[in-house]
Amino acid sequence: xxxxxxxxxxxxxxxxxxxxxxxxxxxxxxxxxxxxxxxxxxxxxxxxxxxxxxxxxxxxxxxxxxxxxxxxxxxxxxxxxxxxx
Numbered sequence: 001x002x003x004x005x006x007x008x009x010x011x012x013x014x015x016x017x018x019x020x021x022x023x024x025x026x027x028x029x030x031x032x033x034x035x036x037x038x039x040x041x042x043x044x045x046x047x048x049x050x051x052x053x054x055x056x057x058x059x060x061x062x063x064x065x066x067x068x069x070x071x072x073x074x075x076x077x078x079x080x081x082x083x084x085x
Contacts, residue, residue, distance in 0.1 A: 004012070
């Protein structure tokens with residue numbers, strides 16, 4: 001510890017703030033790289049999984065509508081009785 005006690009206060013402050021700035025830069029770069037990786041993963045998920053699921057949902061709902069339209073052709077409608085006076 002003799003070396004640390006022998007240097008001037010100005011040098012100690014500059015050294016400590018330089019270390020803090022270096023740590024801040026490392027954390028910031030790490031955060032930016034992580035954000036970029038997350039963005040790539042989200043784009044991959046959107047293009048590979050989400051869009052295909054939305055297309056399946058649309059085709060499924062279209063098929064249901066078509067089946068509902070066709071079901072009227074195969075099912076006899078119930079006749080309603082008109083009450084006699």
